[in-house]
Amino acid sequence: xxxxxxxxxxxxxxxxxxxxFILAVIVLPLWVLVALVGSRLxxxxxxxxxxxxxxxxxxxxxxxxxxxxxxxWLASGFGWKxxxxxxxxxxxxxxxxxxxxxxxxxxxAFKLQVALEDPPPQTVDDPDRKPALILSRHAxxxxxxxxxxxxVNGYKRRPRIVLKEFLQWxxxxxxxxxRIPAAFVPVGRKGGESLIEAxxxxxxxxxxxxxxxxFPEGANYTEGRHARAIRKLREIGRPDLAERAExxxxxxxxxxxxxxxxxxxxxxxxxxxxxxxAGLESFLTPGDIWRAMPIDTTIAAKTWLVPAEELPDxxxxxxWLYDMWAQIDQWITGTLAKTAEPASxx
Numbered sequence: 637x638x639x640x641x642x643x644x645x646x647x648x649x650x651x652x653x654x655x656x657f658i659l660a661v662i663v664l665p666l667w668v669l670v671a672l673v674g675s676r677l678x679x680x681x682x683x684x685x686x687x688x689x690x691x692x693x694x695x696x697x698x699x700x701x702x703x704x705x706x707x708x709w710l711a712s713g714f715g716w717k718x719x720x721x722x723x724x725x726x727x728x729x730x731x732x733x734x735x736x737x738x739x740x741x742x743x744x745a746f747k748l749q750v751a752l753e754d755p756p757p758q759t760v761d762d763p764d765r766k767p768a769l770i771l772s773r774h775a776x777x778x779x780x781x782x783x784x785x786x787x788v789n790g791y792k793r794r795p796r797i798v799l800k801e802f803l804q805w806x807x808x809x810x811x812x813x814x815r816i817p818a819a820f821v822p823v824g825r826k827g828g829e830s831l832i833e834a835x836x837x838x839x840x841x842x843x844x845x846x847x848x849x850x851f852p853e854g855a856n857y858t859e860g861r862h863a864r865a866i867r868k869l870r871e872i873g874r875p876d877l878a879e880r881a882e883x884x885x886x887x888x889x890x891x892x893x894x895x896x897x898x899x900x901x902x903x904x905x906x907x908x909x910x911x912x913x914a915g916l917e918s919f920l921t922p923g924d925i926w927r928a929m930p931i932d933t934t935i936a937a938k939t940w941l942v943p944a945e946e947l948p949d950x951x952x953x954x955x956w957l958y959d960m961w962a963q964i965d966q967w968i969t970g971t972l973a974k975t976a977e978p979a980s981x982x
Contacts, residue, residue, distance in 0.1 A: 639801055642814075650702060650807045657699045660692055683929040690745040697737045701808035704730045705815075718815055727816050728794055734808060735785040742778075746925075747932040750782065753939075766906025767842040768793060769898055773887060773964055774851040777803075778916050782935065783849065793847040796838040798831060798894075817846075832897050839902035848902050852890035852957065857917070865889050880958050886917065886972065887965045890957050896950065907944045912964040913937040914971040936971050940964075 640649070660667070667688060674684040708726055712718045742748055772783055780799075787793040794816070801820040804810040813820070819834035839848050855861055862881070865888055869878040881889035899908075915935035925931065940960065948956040 637802075637805075639804055645804070645807070645810060649805075650811070653695065653807050654699050654702065657695045660695060664692075680929050683926070686745045686929055687926065690741055693741040693745075694738060697734055697741075698806070698808045701730060701734050702811065705808070705811045724794075724816060727812065728788065731812055731816065732785075732788040734812070735781060736789050738781060739785045745930075747930040749934040751934050751936050752786075753936060765844045767844060767903045768847040768906050768909055769839075769902050770847055770849045770909045770911060771890075771895065771960075772849060772851055772911040773913060773968070774853045774856055775913065775916050776856050779913055780851075782913075782937075783911060787847055787849070791847075792845065794843075794845050795847050795849050796842070797849045798834050798838065832893055835894050835897040836901045839898045842902055848898055850894055850898055852892075852895055852961070853888040854891055854894075855888065857886055857888050861888055877954070877958065880962070883962065884965045885969045887961060887968065890961045892954050892957055895957060896953055899947070899953070900950075905944045908942045908947060910940040910942070910960055910964060911937065912940075912967050914968045917972065938967055 639645075668685075671685040671688040675682045675686075678684055705727075708723060708730070709715050709718065712720070712723050717723055743750075770783075770787075773779070780797075784795055784797070787795045796817040797813075798819045798821055799813065801822050804814075804820055817838055819838055821830045821834055835848075835850065842848060862884070866878050866881045869875070869881060869889065877889065913935060915933050940963070942960070
């Protein structure tokens with residue numbers, strides 16, 4: 637669905653979310669009762685009530701964030717100083733609170749746990765702290781929320797991230813990420829060109845507390861996307877990469893263009909972090925989540941750090957990136973095998 641213009645989102649969609657929350661509060665006893673009765677009639681452990689309660693809490697976070705963001709806009713002189721350092725700090729504080737509340741609500745409602753394997757060292761108070769470049773595996777919107785949560789609230793980083801423009805349908809995400817360093821890229825033929833340009837703009841001028849986040853796969857893994865990626869590599873005359881892509885079991889082949897743009901522009905003296913995670917592969921759509929409710933799973937995450945002195949030359953970037961992605965793919969496959977977690981189908 638085509639994204640409405642910004643003025644329409646601010647004047648219609650954002651107020652509609654606030655009104656919807658007020659109505660949900662007014663009829664709270666009624667819909668809770670309906671959810672309770674419905675949950676006893678539907679197989680699963682309080683499935684309807686869990687989903688309804690999480691959506692209500694999510695809506696509450698949306699409204700609280702919109703109120704806080706409106707107050708910051710007024711306090712900044714109707715947006716005049718919204719990009720100044722004090723107001724950027726305030727926005728990241730609100731952003732961190734949003735993420736913490738959403739993740740906490742999801743963990744309680746869906747019985748989720750997160751296990752970090754070899755997490756990066758805590759360097760919040762390190763006077764020699766460097767900007768971070770983070771290359772993460774892509775596995776649905778949940779992984780992005782968790783990653784940003786740990787970056788903002790765990791490591792006190794200021795993430796810079798490129799997202800697809802349809803995420804601006806979410807009012808709080810729309811307002812927040814149009815004020816802090818972030819970029820929304822349109823889906824379609826021009827998306828690739830816009831993506832590279834956005835990466836260069838965001839990676840430039842990073843400070844010691846910043847972290848640039850990129851998802852080299854560009855999309856969630858499915859068997860269909862995997863097959864199409866392999867076919868495209870053969871069509872452009874890269875059978876060597878197609879063969880390497882065929883060896884990937886649960887990830888898509890990484891795209892080098894965005895990574896090269898980030899490495900060319902961002903300070904790389906802090907090295908590059910690779911993030912792999914497993915546990916959300918079967919929960920990419922609302923239907924997946926509904927059928928599995930409660931999800932009751934542990935999301936495993938592992939970090940690999942490549943120091944600055946070990947980063948490859950541009951000519952070797954492609955092979956290096958595929959090597960790292962093969963390592964991530966093997967770890968994810970092994971982790972899922974231990975938990976008997978099924979992979980997503982096309």
